[in-house]
Amino acid sequence: MPMLDIHDIHTYYGNIHALKGVSLTVEEGEIVTLIGSNGAGKTTTLRSICGLQKPRRGSILLHGEDLVAYKPHQIVEKGVAMVPEGRGIFARLTVAENLDLGAYIRRDRRGIQEDLEHVYGIFPRLKERTRQVAGTLSGGEQQMLATGRALMAQPRLLLMDEPSMGLAPLLVDAIFDVIQTINRKGTTILLVEQNALMALSIAHRGYVIQTGEIVLKDTAANLKNNETVRKAYLGIE
Amino acid sequence: MKNMIRNSLRTGIVFGIITVFLFLVGFTGTAANILADLLNNESAPPLFGWAPPMLNTVIFVGLIGLWAGASGASREKDVAGDPYGAAVLGGGIAGFVQGLLTGLVMALVGTLNERGVMMSKYLAELLPAAVKQAMLGFPPPGAGAFYLLFLTAAGALGGLATRGLGRGGRRPREAIRTWAREKVEVLPWVQSLRRSPAVKYAVYGILLLGILLLPLFAGQYWNYTIGTVGIYVLLGLGLNIVVGLAGLLDLGYVAFFAIGAYAMALLTAPTPHNLMWNFWLVIPIGILLAAVTGILLGAPVLRMRGDYLAIVTLGFGEIIRILSKSDDLSDFTGGPRGVPAVAGPDFFGLNVNSGIAFVYLIFLSVLLVIFVTNRLQNSRVGRAWEAMREDETVSRAMGINTLTQKLLAFAIGAAFAGLGGALFASRNQFTGPEDFNLMVSINVVAVVIVGGMGSIPGVIAGALVLKGLPEMLRQLEDYRVMVFGALLVVMMLWRPAGLIPSSRRKMEIDKDAGLAETAEEGRGK
Structure with a gap:
C-alpha cells in the first residue's frame, strides 16, 4: 500500500475548477516531484492534501485513511507537514519562536529539544540567529527556517511548495542538498517545483501537471529524457 | 538653496494658518490666561507698556514663531561654508511668511473692529475687548506690522537655535539624544545605575507605591477619574488580547462591557427585577455571561477575516x-x-462602597487581569495567537486549530470586559443604554493603539492618556477636545508604535538595526 494515495480529486475555488481529477501516489521513503507551469494546480494539490482547500470529489488516503474528512490541524497530527509557498514564515516572531510553532502539535518537551538541535545541525545559520526577527532574515535563510519549522513537527510526509522560488542558484543547490539529506533520514517528500530540472535530478519519480490534470508520470530519469518535458519544462530543444 | 526657500515658505504658510486659526477661535486669549497661571504674572507691572494679558499673548505668539523658525530651518542640511546663515535665513523666511499672514489678518480684524463691526456675531470669540487685547495697544496697521516684524525675528531666532542645539542642523530631538548618549550615559555613576537591577525594582516599587497611595489623597473627583482609567485599563487589556495578540479587529467590544454591566445591574438592583443578589456573587456571573456571549457571537462570525469581522x-x-x-x-x-x-x-458585613475602597477594588482587578494576561501571553496559547495574527493559513498548516483559538481569544477578551462592566455599573450605582455607545468601543481601540499594541504597560499608558488627560485638560474648557485631538496626532507621529510598544513591535520598527546587524555579520565571514 502506498503511503499517500490520491485518487481522482476535484478541487474548486468557488466556480473555478482547479483540479480536474488528479491522481498520484507516494511510496514510503520516496521523493516524488510534481512539476508544471504557473497555475497548473501544483499548489492546489498540496493545499488539498493538508486540508486547506477541501476537494469536492475524490479521496486522499494516508496509510489507507481518508484525509478529506479531517481538518488541517488534525492532518498535521497525522504526520503531514508543509513548507508553504513563498516560505510563509511568521515575520514578526523570532527564529526560535517560528521553530517552536512548528512543534505546536507536540507535547514531548525532550523530543522537541532534540529535534531543535537536529534542525540547528542541518541549518547552522539558524542557530546563529535564534533571537532575530524572522522577517529580517535573507531569502535563503527564510527558506531554511520554513523547512526547519516543518521538520519540527516530526512529519512522516513532508510537502514542499517551490523551495527554490526566488533564491540564488547557489542557495537552490544547498536547499536541494538538504532535501535529499532529510529524505535519507527517513522522511517521505512530495516536492512541488517549477524548477523542473533540479526537482527531477533529486526525485525518484515525477508527475507532470497541466491545467489541473496529470498528463505524464514516470521515473525521474525517464521524465528528464522525455521529449515533451524537455521542450516544455526544461527548455532544452 | 531653492529647495530650502521653498520648504521654508511652505512651513511659514502652515504655521501662519495655524496662528491665524488659533487667533480666530480665540485660543490665543486662553493660552495667555494659562501662561498667566503658569508664570504667575497676573499682577506684574507692565513691560514695554504691555499689561500681563497682552504680554502673555506676545509670549505665546512668539513661542509659535520660534517653533516655526526651527521647523523652517531644520529641513535644510547644510549650505556650504555658512550653516548659521542658512539656518537664520530659513527660519526667518518661515517666520516672515507666518508673520505676514498673521499681521494681515490682525490688521483686517482690528480695522473692522474699530469701525464698529461686531465680529463676535460671526466668530463667537472675537469680542471687541479680545480683539483690542490682540492689538497690543497699537492701531490695527501698526499691530499688523508688529506681528510681521516680531514673528520674522522669532523665526530667525528659532532657526538659529536649531544650529546651537545640534551640530549640522539635525532635528532637536536627535540632537538631545546624541547629547545624552555622548555626555551623560558615559558617566560612570550613570552607567552603574543603568546596569543595576536594584534601580529598576526601586523605580517600579516607588511607582507602585505612588499609585497605591494616590487614592488616599486624590479626593472624590480624582478618585472617580482614577477608577474610570482603571476600568479602561481592564477593557484595554481585554481588547489587547483580541486585537493585539490574536489580530482580530473587534469594533463592538462595548457589547461585552454592556453585558457585564447589565448583569450586575439587573441582578443586584431593586428594579426592574428586585433580585438584590450579592455583589460578589454577581461578579463571576457577569464575567461568565460576557465570555459565553463572546463565544456565541464568535462562533458564526470568526470565519470572517479583517475588515468584514x-x-x-x-x-x-x-x-x-x-x-x-x-x-x-x-x-x-x-x-x-x-x-x-x-x-x-x-x-464581611462592612460596606466598602466608599470612593476610595472602590478604587482599590478596581486596582485589584487590574492586577489580577495583568497577571492573567502576562501568563497567557507567554504560553502556548499566546504563541498560537501571535502566529494566527501573522499568517492565518500557515498557522493552520502548523496544526493550530484557528477557530478554537479565535474563540478562546474572544471569550477571554469578553470576560475582561464583563468584569470591567460589572465594576462600572456597581461603581456608578446606575447603568443605562447611553453608557454603551459606539464611542466606548472606539475609545478602547484607541487605548490599545495609542498605548502600543500587544503591550501591557502600553495599555495602561494609553488609558491614562485617553481617559485621564481629558480630565487634566479641563482648564482649557472649550478647547479641550481640540487640544486633545492635536495631542493624539502629535503622539502618533512621535511614537507610531504606541507610547510603550511591546518588545516585538519595537523590534519591527527597529528592523533597520536588525538588518544592519545581519549585514555586518555577513561581512565578517
Whole structure:
C-alpha cells in the first residue's frame, strides 16, 4: 500500500475548477516531484492534501485513511507537514519562536529539544540567529527556517511548495542538498517545483501537471529524457 | 538653496494658518490666561507698556514663531561654508511668511473692529475687548506690522537655535539624544545605575507605591477619574488580547462591557427585577455571561477575516445597545431610563462602597487581569495567537486549530470586559443604554493603539492618556477636545508604535538595526 494515495480529486475555488481529477501516489521513503507551469494546480494539490482547500470529489488516503474528512490541524497530527509557498514564515516572531510553532502539535518537551538541535545541525545559520526577527532574515535563510519549522513537527510526509522560488542558484543547490539529506533520514517528500530540472535530478519519480490534470508520470530519469518535458519544462530543444 | 526657500515658505504658510486659526477661535486669549497661571504674572507691572494679558499673548505668539523658525530651518542640511546663515535665513523666511499672514489678518480684524463691526456675531470669540487685547495697544496697521516684524525675528531666532542645539542642523530631538548618549550615559555613576537591577525594582516599587497611595489623597473627583482609567485599563487589556495578540479587529467590544454591566445591574438592583443578589456573587456571573456571549457571537462570525469581522462586530455592539434601550424590553432591561440603585460591594458585613475602597477594588482587578494576561501571553496559547495574527493559513498548516483559538481569544477578551462592566455599573450605582455607545468601543481601540499594541504597560499608558488627560485638560474648557485631538496626532507621529510598544513591535520598527546587524555579520565571514 502506498503511503499517500490520491485518487481522482476535484478541487474548486468557488466556480473555478482547479483540479480536474488528479491522481498520484507516494511510496514510503520516496521523493516524488510534481512539476508544471504557473497555475497548473501544483499548489492546489498540496493545499488539498493538508486540508486547506477541501476537494469536492475524490479521496486522499494516508496509510489507507481518508484525509478529506479531517481538518488541517488534525492532518498535521497525522504526520503531514508543509513548507508553504513563498516560505510563509511568521515575520514578526523570532527564529526560535517560528521553530517552536512548528512543534505546536507536540507535547514531548525532550523530543522537541532534540529535534531543535537536529534542525540547528542541518541549518547552522539558524542557530546563529535564534533571537532575530524572522522577517529580517535573507531569502535563503527564510527558506531554511520554513523547512526547519516543518521538520519540527516530526512529519512522516513532508510537502514542499517551490523551495527554490526566488533564491540564488547557489542557495537552490544547498536547499536541494538538504532535501535529499532529510529524505535519507527517513522522511517521505512530495516536492512541488517549477524548477523542473533540479526537482527531477533529486526525485525518484515525477508527475507532470497541466491545467489541473496529470498528463505524464514516470521515473525521474525517464521524465528528464522525455521529449515533451524537455521542450516544455526544461527548455532544452 | 531653492529647495530650502521653498520648504521654508511652505512651513511659514502652515504655521501662519495655524496662528491665524488659533487667533480666530480665540485660543490665543486662553493660552495667555494659562501662561498667566503658569508664570504667575497676573499682577506684574507692565513691560514695554504691555499689561500681563497682552504680554502673555506676545509670549505665546512668539513661542509659535520660534517653533516655526526651527521647523523652517531644520529641513535644510547644510549650505556650504555658512550653516548659521542658512539656518537664520530659513527660519526667518518661515517666520516672515507666518508673520505676514498673521499681521494681515490682525490688521483686517482690528480695522473692522474699530469701525464698529461686531465680529463676535460671526466668530463667537472675537469680542471687541479680545480683539483690542490682540492689538497690543497699537492701531490695527501698526499691530499688523508688529506681528510681521516680531514673528520674522522669532523665526530667525528659532532657526538659529536649531544650529546651537545640534551640530549640522539635525532635528532637536536627535540632537538631545546624541547629547545624552555622548555626555551623560558615559558617566560612570550613570552607567552603574543603568546596569543595576536594584534601580529598576526601586523605580517600579516607588511607582507602585505612588499609585497605591494616590487614592488616599486624590479626593472624590480624582478618585472617580482614577477608577474610570482603571476600568479602561481592564477593557484595554481585554481588547489587547483580541486585537493585539490574536489580530482580530473587534469594533463592538462595548457589547461585552454592556453585558457585564447589565448583569450586575439587573441582578443586584431593586428594579426592574428586585433580585438584590450579592455583589460578589454577581461578579463571576457577569464575567461568565460576557465570555459565553463572546463565544456565541464568535462562533458564526470568526470565519470572517479583517475588515468584514470589524463590520460585523460593530453591528453587534450597536444591537446590544439598541436592545437595552428598546421599549419592548423595558420590563426586562429598564429600557431607556436604565437601571438605578445598583448594589455596591460589601466586605464581611462592612460596606466598602466608599470612593476610595472602590478604587482599590478596581486596582485589584487590574492586577489580577495583568497577571492573567502576562501568563497567557507567554504560553502556548499566546504563541498560537501571535502566529494566527501573522499568517492565518500557515498557522493552520502548523496544526493550530484557528477557530478554537479565535474563540478562546474572544471569550477571554469578553470576560475582561464583563468584569470591567460589572465594576462600572456597581461603581456608578446606575447603568443605562447611553453608557454603551459606539464611542466606548472606539475609545478602547484607541487605548490599545495609542498605548502600543500587544503591550501591557502600553495599555495602561494609553488609558491614562485617553481617559485621564481629558480630565487634566479641563482648564482649557472649550478647547479641550481640540487640544486633545492635536495631542493624539502629535503622539502618533512621535511614537507610531504606541507610547510603550511591546518588545516585538519595537523590534519591527527597529528592523533597520536588525538588518544592519545581519549585514555586518555577513561581512565578517
